[in-house]
Amino acid sequence: MGMKGFVGVINLDHELDQLNELTYFRCGAAVPFGGRYRLIDFALSNMMYAGMEDIALFVRRKYRSLMDHLGEGRPWDLDRKRGGLFILPPDWHDPTDTSLGDLQHIHNNMDYFHRSSGDIVVNSGTQHVNKVDFNEVYKYHKEKGADVTVVYKKIAELEPEHGPCRRVEVDENGYVSGFHHERDHSNVYLEIFIMDKELYLDQVRYSIAHGKSYFFRDVIQHNPNGLKIAAYEYTGYNAVINSVESYYKNSLALLNPDNYMKLFHEKPVQTKIKYEAPTKYLESAKVTNSLLANGCIIGGEVENSILFRGVKVEKGARVVNSVILQKCTIEAGAVLENVILDKDVRISGDRTLIGDVIKPYVTAKSTSV
Amino acid sequence: MSKKEVVAMLLAGGQGKRLKGLTRFLAKPAVYFGGTYRIIDFPLSNCANSRIDTVGVLTQYEPMVLHAYIGVGNDWDMDRKNGGVFVLPPHEREEGSSWYQGTADAIYRNLNFVERFDPEHVLILSGDHIYKMDYGKMLDYHKEKDADCTISVVNVTLEEASRFGMLNTDDDLKIYEFDEKPEHPKSTLASMGIYLFKWDVLKSYLIQDETNPTSSYDFGKDIIPLLLDDDKTLYAYPFEGYWRDVGTIQSLWESNMDMLSEHPELDLNDPNWRIFTRSPNQPAQYIAPEAKVSDSIINEGCIVHGEINHSVLFFGVEVGEGSMITDSVIMPNVKIGKNVRIHRAIIDDGMVLPDGTQIGVDREDESEILLITNESL
Numbered sequence: 001m002g003m004k005g006f007v008g009v010i011n012l013d014h015e016l017d018q019l020n021e022l023t024y025f026r027c028g029a030a031v032p033f034g035g036r037y038r039l040i041d042f043a044l045s046n047m048m049y050a051g052m053e054d055i056a057l058f059v060r061r062k063y064r065s066l067m068d069h070l071g072e073g074r075p076w077d078l079d080r081k082r083g084g085l086f087i088l089p090p091d092w093h094d095p096t097d098t099s100l101g102d103l104q105h106i107h108n109n110m111d112y113f114h115r116s117s118g119d120i121v122v123n124s125g126t127q128h129v130n131k132v133d134f135n136e137v138y139k140y141h142k143e144k145g146a147d148v149t150v151v152y153k154k155i156a157e158l159e160p161e162h163g164p165c166r167r168v169e170v171d172e173n174g175y176v177s178g179f180h181h182e183r184d185h186s187n188v189y190l191e192i193f194i195m196d197k198e199l200y201l202d203q204v205r206y207s208i209a210h211g212k213s214y215f216f217r218d219v220i221q222h223n224p225n226g227l228k229i230a231a232y233e234y235t236g237y238n239a240v241i242n243s244v245e246s247y248y249k250n251s252l253a254l255l256n257p258d259n260y261m262k263l264f265h266e267k268p269v270q271t272k273i274k275y276e277a278p279t280k281y282l283e284s285a286k287v288t289n290s291l292l293a294n295g296c297i298i299g300g301e302v303e304n305s306i307l308f309r310g311v312k313v314e315k316g317a318r319v320v321n322s323v324i325l326q327k328c329t330i331e332a333g334a335v336l337e338n339v340i341l342d343k344d345v346r347i348s349g350d351r352t353l354i355g356d357v358i359k360p361y362v363t364a365k366s367t368s369v
Numbered sequence: 370m371s372k373k374e375v376v377a378m379l380l381a382g383g384q385g386k387r388l389k390g391l392t393r394f395l396a397k398p399a400v401y402f403g404g405t406y407r408i409i410d411f412p413l414s415n416c417a418n419s420r421i422d423t424v425g426v427l428t429q430y431e432p433m434v435l436h437a438y439i440g441v442g443n444d445w446d447m448d449r450k451n452g453g454v455f456v457l458p459p460h461e462r463e464e465g466s467s468w469y470q471g472t473a474d475a476i477y478r479n480l481n482f483v484e485r486f487d488p489e490h491v492l493i494l495s496g497d498h499i500y501k502m503d504y505g506k507m508l509d510y511h512k513e514k515d516a517d518c519t520i521s522v523v524n525v526t527l528e529e530a531s532r533f534g535m536l537n538t539d540d541d542l543k544i545y546e547f548d549e550k551p552e553h554p555k556s557t558l559a560s561m562g563i564y565l566f567k568w569d570v571l572k573s574y575l576i577q578d579e580t581n582p583t584s585s586y587d588f589g590k591d592i593i594p595l596l597l598d599d600d601k602t603l604y605a606y607p608f609e610g611y612w613r614d615v616g617t618i619q620s621l622w623e624s625n626m627d628m629l630s631e632h633p634e635l636d637l638n639d640p641n642w643r644i645f646t647r648s649p650n651q652p653a654q655y656i657a658p659e660a661k662v663s664d665s666i667i668n669e670g671c672i673v674h675g676e677i678n679h680s681v682l683f684f685g686v687e688v689g690e691g692s693m694i695t696d697s698v699i700m701p702n703v704k705i706g707k708n709v710r711i712h713r714a715i716i717d718d719g720m721v722l723p724d725g726t727q728i729g730v731d732r733e734d735e736s737e738i739l740l741i742t743n744e745s746l
Contacts, residue, residue, distance in 0.1 A: 034652070034653065035652070035653030036652070036653055255655075257655070264652035268650055268651065268652065269652070270650060271650070273444075273648045273650070274648075275444075275644070275645050275646065275648070276638070277403070277404070278403070278404035278667055278668035278682075278683075278684075279654065279666070279667055280638075280665075280666050281662045281663055281664065281665045281666075281667065282663070283631075283663055283664045284663070285663050285664075286663075287656045288656065288658050288659075289657060289658040290655075290656050291652075291654065291655055291656075292654050292656065292667075293653045293654075293669060294405075294668065294669050295638060297638070299631075306653070
């Protein structure tokens with residue numbers, strides 16, 4: 001294939017903060033997932049495994065905890081002398097700038113694209129948790145001689161979280177014949193596309209000149225310049241996280257060993273390093289069908305649940321079908337069922353919190369209940 | 370390099386013969402401990418938490434794993450512009466080449482390294498023990514006593530004393546005699562092998578000792594007695610807390626088991642005194658519906674379908690259905706099949722135990738802890 005370079009873009013401009021309490025203080029990309037990760041780790045790890053040296057993050061709102069999580073990007077090998085991780089807010093500095101929407105974001109950070117050594121733009125969001133191999137996508141992109149390649153997955157059984165997703169109409173030759181929002185269509189677009197950098201920048205300039213505001217919609221979906229768009233079908237694990245319900249359901253679905261192995265086994269997902277001790281199970285612990293990160297101390301009962309780092313479940317407490325984020329304490333006597341606790345929540349011993357199996361009970365971070 | 374008040378020199382070249390197969394390809398400081406750590410994490414983390422940011426690590430026996438593990442030292446916050454961690458293996462010199470002849474020789478051969486930082490004091494550590502210690506407090510004590518050398522000590526019983534280097538002191542803990550493994554101990558203060566020297570004093574004695582062809586070039590046997598002979602000021606610094614030499618299979622196992630109690634003497638979970646380690650970055654551990662886990666420490670990356678009681682599982686261990694592990698230490702990435710029984714054993718890292726394997730059960734005398742390595746099977 002020869003030397004090629006990717007220029008990574010993780011565009012958070014369109015990601016709405018739809019996870020209620022979990023996105024009160026952080027953007028969706030920074031939401032903890034899978035016991036020890038944040039949603040952005042999955043896209044970043046995929047980019048890392050594709051050998052990406054330059055990754056830009058277009059951020060607009062509530063990105064403080066995201067910045068804290070990412071730091072210099074060391075866990076993803078992005079602490080580089082050349083290139084690396086760029087967190088780019090939409091810094092407006094040009095009084096003659098007439099660009100709008102995410103085109104403004106791209107336009108205001110043109111230097112990033114000019115300076116990066118890569119010549120293929122890889123664009124991803126963070127609401128789709130998957131293991132897409134960008135090298136495979138690129139290979140397909142070349143094979144198809146495409147201007148743009150988008151990634152989709154055929155979903156046999158559509159779930160409510162697929163509702164807001166764009167669908168891809170694919171012709172018999174593997175090219176895109178259209179995009180739409182028909183809710184019962186199975187080809188779900190995964191918010192990933194790749195295209196040549198020069199073409200990408202040409203299209204940005206063209207769209208701004210024509211008063212457009214949204215790169216994907218105005219360049220790829222409406223395709224005013226007749227670009228050749230290929231559709232790459234991804235068949236691996238994919239979870240869509242765009243609501244509390246989908247967050248909860250897809251979290252607990254990781255307890256299925258098949259999902260666990262697909263998401264975590266090969267090419268381990270990279271995340272910020274913490275130095276917690278391994279998890280301790282006391283004599284009284286009763287844990288079944290659960291995922292636990294390090295630093296937990298378990299004296300009570302834990303069933304069908306996901307415990308993040310440093311959670312304490314005291315003897316006599318009971319946690320069922322729940323997702324417990326970092327450093328929560330469940331005191332003796334408390335009962336939690338179908339609950340999501342954000343970070344640093346303390347549940348006192350006389351509490352019984354029971355949520356709905358579809359709509360869990362959620363508590364905001366750093367509260368005492 | 371600018372001046373540092375203290376430079377730490379960590380002796381990590383030992384083989385640890387009594388750890389048998391565990392140290393066949395590994396220096397003792399690189400031996401795993403406590404579900405995720407290597408022994409050397411303890412002195413390195415103690416340095417980091419004590420704000421000592423310049424550490425020379427003296428390696429010799431099987432250094433490859435150790436060198437790769439320490440890397441640039443970022444896991445212990447020692448990737449610094451000024452100072453940091455330096456791996457110091459023996460090296461060829463103008464006058465010829467040889468291995469480090471002893472602990473004191475190892476430091477002597479790196480005089481130039483220490484001199485770069487022009488330190489007031491040099492802290493000598495070893496990579497053999499599990500403990501948490503604020504070296505800063507020891508330094509305060511050392512300065513307060515205006516000692517030429519301060520030696521950290523623990524109280525042991527008289528029966529244990531004959532296994533240690535014992536320090537005989539006046540009431541104010543001023544040392545007048547060093548007794549190596551005495552038959553008839555006169556005190557209960559055992560040296561922990563942690564020495565804090567005034568650098569100019571240590572330097573002159575290292576140079577002096579090096580001229581003695583019959584010396585064993587050892588801190589305990591040679592340097593300390595030389596200082597005592599010259600009436601230098603030596604003080605014992607009493608350390609209180611958990612401190613274990615994990616130099617044998619039995620003691621390594623016991624110390625691992627000590628971590629299982631609900632409130633262990635050495636708390637690995639103290640956010641104010643983290644033990645830093647190179648993270649294996651594995652996914653959250655999965656405890657299956659049919660699994661039973663109690664009184665145990667389990668690390669990330671483990672997949673448990675069997676029953677675990679009073680045991681330590683390092684990262685990446687898999688335990689199949691119907692298997693039962695009791696009173697054991699399972700090193701990283703061990704794959705245990707179905708219906709395996711393990712009792713009172715240490716399983717070396719990376720081993721694969723097929724279905725039905727029985728280890729350590731049906732023994733008349735269970736007192737011995739079995740070490741299972743690929744060579745021993």
